[in-house]
Amino acid sequence: MGGAVKNRLKVLRAERSWSQQDLADRLEVSRQSVNAIETGRYDPSLPLAFRIADVFEMAIEEIFQRD
Amino acid sequence: MSAAAGKSFTKSVPFWAGLAFGTFGAVMGLALTGAINAATTMILMIVPAGLFFQTMRAASSKSACAVAGEAQRRYLKRVAIFSSAYLVVLALQVSLLADADPSLAVRAGISVLPGLAVLGIFWAIGRLIVEEQDEFIRMLVVRQNLVATALALGFATLWGFLEAGEVVPHLEAYWFAVAFFFGQFVGAVSNKLTFGSWGAL
Numbered sequence: 001m002g003g004a005v006k007n008r009l010k011v012l013r014a015e016r017s018w019s020q021q022d023l024a025d026r027l028e029v030s031r032q033s034v035n036a037i038e039t040g041r042y043d044p045s046l047p048l049a050f051r052i053a054d055v056f057e058m059a060i061e062e063i064f065q066r067d
Numbered sequence: 068m069s070a071a072a073g074k075s076f077t078k079s080v081p082f083w084a085g086l087a088f089g090t091f092g093a094v095m096g097l098a099l100t101g102a103i104n105a106a107t108t109m110i111l112m113i114v115p116a117g118l119f120f121q122t123m124r125a126a127s128s129k130s131a132c133a134v135a136g137e138a139q140r141r142y143l144k145r146v147a148i149f150s151s152a153y154l155v156v157l158a159l160q161v162s163l164l165a166d167a168d169p170s171l172a173v174r175a176g177i178s179v180l181p182g183l184a185v186l187g188i189f190w191a192i193g194r195l196i197v198e199e200q201d202e203f204i205r206m207l208v209v210r211q212n213l214v215a216t217a218l219a220l221g222f223a224t225l226w227g228f229l230e231a232g233e234v235v236p237h238l239e240a241y242w243f244a245v246a247f248f249f250g251q252f253v254g255a256v257s258n259k260l261t262f263g264s265w266g267a268l
Contacts, residue, residue: 033202
């Protein structure tokens, strides 16, 4: 279960006016996955974190920080 | 997803789950009180099994808010095939063994078929874990099956010792598979409470 890492996914998504489904489509994952990561219930694997960083065109550490 | 559709979706899972639990309890009640024999029980178990399947379908149904992945669709198709095969071979076993006194080889051949059909469902679960590409959903499926395995093994162990102590009556071992499938439902509820999502099933 997540909790050790916090993230800015919700803010970054809102800045782009993307819904959770929009982001899920871009990442090729389910909407539930995006929701679980956003709410801190699940910490993504490193490969998925890299994909998230690629979608937002940012470095991983700009999106995920130590809690 | 519209508000009405969302409401309908969230209401449908508890509705089907309630029906599945209710019929499961009713059949178990009839079986444990001796009102129906073992063969009738197994045949009647089709009703809660079908309702449980419908519950899982509702939980993972394709909508704007819950996209069922390709692996999940393949899983549901495989479970439907093996469940149908189970019904056919179970009916075959009950009818053939009731009317005649076949040899040991024939009895073994007929009796192993329902078990093999259930093994097919276990295989489908394994394939789902292998084929699911969404890591979060895969984690939920694994978690759900760990809960189911713990419940089935716990039930088998406790019942075995209670039976040895002549506290409870003898139970055919296939009931531990029933306990496993019930455990899958418990695992799905646990996923919903912990992660906010039922998972794949």
